[in-house]
Amino acid sequence: MSWFEGHAALLICILGCVLATVLPKVIPVMFLKGDCLPVLLRRWLSFVPVAVMAALVGPDVFFYEGRFNAGPSNLFLMVALPSLLVAWWGKNYFLTIAFGIGLVIAARWFGWQ
Incomplete structure (x- = not known):
């Protein structure tokens, strides 16, 4: 065999x-x-990358230390808020992610959780 x-x-x-x-x-x-796609379908499909990114990032932002936390004790939520401004201003995924990671590193360096 x-x-x-x-x-x-x-x-x-x-x-x-x-x-x-x-x-x-x-x-x-x-x-x-x-x-060859209709304009309406192309416009609708343009939102797919944003929706996928939100689905990937949302749970990591709102669930902190194993439970839902939308308050100021949630480090990732507090970092996500200024990162949204960088995303809106820069319109660049890499810049936004690097800024967010930098803020988390700085927050932990200075002793915030």
Whole structure:
């Protein structure tokens, strides 16, 4: 018995995972080129990156030390507020993230939690 015959189920599983991962990313790129989409749909899709970023960052900002905390004792929320101004002013993800990380480092250096 060859190695492939002994691991056929594993290979089929890996192939299925590859297809399930690649197809949802490749098909929209192939068939939904930005020029052929209606203006309303293009405008609606422009909000997707912001929504994804908010979904990723929101829990880290509002859940501090394992529980929901929207008060001034939440270091990450207090850092997020000036970082929002930097994001609005600079319109640059890298600048915003670097500024936020810098504020967290400074706050912890000076003894705030």
